[in-house]
């Protein structure tokens with residue numbers, strides 16, 4: 001049986017880090033709208049060029065674009081291990097669109113997991129972050145340093161990069177966008193009886209264990 005989940009939290013909460021682990025451990029499919037948009041901008045499509053400046057400022061791109069990206073992924077094939085929605089939905093309109101889309105496809109939304117963190121840790125997490133451009137593995141200068149040989153521990157690539165929006169100015173805008181546009185989703189999912197939360201300030205392994213507790217013991221073969 002597949003399980004579809006949302007990881008909800010501000011920039012730097014650890015959504016991507018935990019999503020990667022769920023992909024490896026449970027065979028789930030990560031749908032990160034941030035990654036999709038970065039892919040579009042690096043491939044130079046018209047849409048990619050349109051969103052680049054918006055992303056660099058730390059603002060949200062339009063609902064129409066991100067809903068279109070998610071629709072395309074969900075309708076192009078099934079994920080037997082289920083989907084992890086990472087960084088989507090980010091507005092109430094996106095949440096409604098996701099509900100309608102899952103309904104249309106006969107699928108359910110099984111867990112909405114809020115990753116609770118304090119703003120103070122986010123600056124350190126974001127400014128210390130580096131990501132493998134090849135496989136998406138996430139590093140941090142202090143908590144998870146890039147291996148000494150400069151190669152990604154997961155895939156061996158030397159293309160480990162920093163994001164253009166990982167600076168204090170853009171982060172301020174990203175946080176503001178989170179509180180204004182995304183945090184109302186906490187009330188939205190709470191009212192629907194779907195909200196669960198984990199302590200995002202705990203160590204990466206401890207957060208994974210807490211998420212595993214919420215998802216139950218289901219594995220890739222289940």
Ligand code: AP5
Nearest residue numbers: 011012013014015016017033034055061087125129140204
């Ligand atoms: P997106 O790529 O989604 O960025 P974000 O939401 O700002 O979140 P991040 O990726 O920065 O943080 P994360 O929670 O994934 O943290 P991570 O695991 O990397 O979006 C980018 C932009 O795209 C947006 O600003 C917007 O413009 C646009 N966009 C995307 N989706 C959109 C949508 N739906 N609608 C409109 N616009 C959209 O961890 C961060 C660091 O902390 C890492 O270095 C990691 O190693 C470290 N870390 C993680 N967990 C821990 C831990 N437990 N303890 C210590 N360190 C940890």
Ligand code: MG
Nearest residue numbers: 015016034087
């Ligand atoms: Mg991320």
